[in-house]
Amino acid sequence: MLNEHDPFNAYQQASLDARVAAANPHDMVRMLLEGLLEELERAAGHMERKRFEAKGISINKCLNIVHGLDSMLxxxxxxxxATSLNRLYDYCSRQLISASVENSAEALQPVTEVITNVREGWANLN
Known part of the structure; x- marks a missing residue:
């Protein structure tokens, strides 16, 4: 939904909506992996700055992306x-929850490493 009070965010959302609409399943997975890595970085920053509400929102976004990736299997x-990816996504979900409870940016690092490896493997499928 467009936000008339924040034109930059409205533009970003419109751009994202257009990319999603044009994406094939391979591109969709790639975009989700990229988005997850970006959100993990944001979540770590929120943890380091003790911005607990923003951290919770970021972790929730991460969990939603991981669940979205898992549901596509x-x-x-x-x-x-598919079985291995399912296990990895389950591990990532559990690790995200643990990192959030502990408020530990370091605990996000294993998730970042797993998703980076999945993204690299996915890129090699082209």
Whole structure:
């Protein structure tokens, strides 16, 4: 939804909406992985600055992205790769919750590493 009080955010949202509408499933996963890495960085910054409400919002966004990625998996037909990704996404979800409870930016690092590796693997599929 456009926000007339914040034109920059409205522009960003419109741009994102256009990219999502034009994305194929491969591009959608790539965008979700990129967005997750960006939000992890924001969450770490909020933790370091003790901005607890903003941290909670960021962690929730991260969890939603991880759950979105997980929901795109075809566990019946995706074989070992889908099963492994499902396990990784489950680990990331648990680690995000733990990092949030502990308010530990360092505890986000394993998630960043896992998602960076998944993103690199995904990029190599092209």
């Amino acid at each position: 075809d566990l019946e037909n995706g074989g070992e790769i």
